[in-house]
Amino acid sequence: MRVVVDGVSKVYVDRAGQPVRALDGIDLSVEHEEFVAVLGPSGCGKSTLLNLIAGLLAPSAGGIWLDGELPAGRTPTAMVFQEFALFPWRTVQANVEFGLEEMGVPAPARARRARTFIELTGLAGFESRYPHQLSGGMRQRVGIARALAVEPAVLLMDEPFSALDAQTRQLMQEELLAIWEGARQTIVYVTHNIHEAVYMADRVVVLSRRPGRVMAEVKIELPRPREERMIGDPAFVASVERIWSLIREQAAVALRDGAG
Amino acid sequence: MSRSGHPRTEPPSRSPLQRIHVRDRAAFLARPQHRALRLVALVGLVVAWEAVARVGWVPVLFLPSPVGVLIEAAEMLRSGELVGHLAASLSRLLLGFAVGAALGVAVGVVVGFFAVAEAVGTPVIAATFPIPKIALLPLLILWLGLGEPSKVAVIALGVFFPMAINTFTGVRQADPLLVRAAVAFGARRWSVIRKVVLPSALPMIFAGLRLGAGTALLLLVAAEMIAVESGIGFLVLHAGNLMQTTKLMVGIVVLSLLGVVSHWSLGRLERLAIPWRTA
DSSP: OEEEEEEEEEEEEOTTSOEEEEEEEEEEEEOTTOEEEEEOOTTSSHHHHHHHHTTSSOOSEEEEEEESOOOTTOOSEEEEOTTOOOOTTSOHHHHHHHHHHHHTOOHHHHHHHHHHHHHHTTOTTOTTOOGGGSOHHHHHHHHHHHHHHTOOSEEEEESTTTTSOHHHHHHHHHHHHHHHHHHOOEEEEEESOHHHHHHHOSEEEEEOSSSBOEEEEEEOOOOSSOOGGGGGSHHHHHHHHHHHHHHHHHHHHHHHHTOO | OOOTTSOOSSOOOOOOOOOOOOOOTTGGGOOOOOHHHHHHHHHHHHHHHHHHHHHTSSOTTTSOOHHHHHHHHHHHHHHTHHHHHHHHHHHHHHHHHHHHHHHHHHHHHHHHHOHHHHHHHHHHHHHHTTSOGGGGHHHHHHHHOSSHHHHHHHHHHHHHHHHHHHHHHHHHTSOHHHHHHHHHTTOOHHHHIIIIIHHHHHHHHHHHHHHHHHHHHHHHHHHTTSSOSOSHHHHHHHHHHTTOHHHHHHHHHHHHHHHHHHHHHHHHHHHHHOTTOOO
16 A cells, blocks of 8 residues: 655644644655655654554644555554564463454464464564563564564554664564565654665655654665665665765754754 | 873872772672561560460450460361351451452543543542541441441442552553554554553552452451441450450451451462563
């Protein structure tokens, strides 16, 4: 499915009762089976944008649409959270089954389908563990398996690997890309990490500081499947530098304002 | 840190060379279990009590010896007297506790989750919660009569408030991120309550159960001191009136055991109900 974000603004009311404009007139479309990274400095409203697409927030202006075919038994969107957001009282298996339960999939089919994605994400053997018994990387695998299990047309990922250490992050990025090569959902991937955005995405949408606006869209001209060695590729370096030059000033302002 | 090339503010002055043995300075913070000491404390109390009673400093009428209490308890067990009182008390206690806990959890969830219910429920609970429940016993007797319902009702009331307040707090403490995650995966209101809010509130609910158990025991004894012919509370009051101090002490020991057993079994139940708890 295609994601169409049409003139979306979001105004929050903060604790002091003051209106805060988080997003301002965002126009964005993500094509069917496209991998788009949304990149921006801290406090640019990129997570807000993702929550809007997930239907967890209402836009103050504009509209959001999901266009295209939705085969039976699939859900429009699913989300992977930065802080994993696993249910601590559910085992790995039960966490992965959660979305299927809400879809009304009967128990045996649910268990089978969950099992498939548990294996795909390298969680086999950990089915009956609780989240607190797992490492950060394993927990996020559960988060990804839970999202993939409902076979979403659009997968929303909110800085999924930013809580992980650098080595784990690199491995998880590769695993996610490998899974995506097989399944080919539309992905909207929020990150503040330029390397990660360039390495993973077809297109990087750069947001400005609050109020978040689309500053630029950078198409990444790297072949797929992506490989680690491409990180030294001139096209990779050029994209990273281009994006860095775009957000450098903004990041510096954010640092001064203490918004980080 | 001063790097080479940076000027120092003071010229380094020579002091004698030393060798410092680094020791564990946090040793005094350790809190060993002292398991044996725990047992000794308990046994010591009983032994001291027995000694005081044997020496005869205090007349047996005022302080019967532990052995005497034990013998009396055995006698009361054989005659069926103790079992009868205990059964009467337990049935009141369990029924009142169950009713109060169930209502408390239900009200706590509803008031914690629905904004309208919170607006209605919070002031009502805040106004009625501070009333000592014993004070309501005469009113309950007036409404429900002298029989069992008024006893069960006062216990239920006593359990209801800590349960409702704890459940409410637990519900409000549910992680908004988990609620959002559930909604992101298609959960509607009822699913969110059942699958996120209730499990989140379980630790608080169990804390409420423990508070409620204490209150229930207190109210049980109070209720059994009015117009009943059975129950541990009756036993204690009746034995006191007849100056049967040993019998009275048996009643008190049984109440103490009831408290210990309820606390222990709630702890067991909690570990069973919350297997994901890290600690």
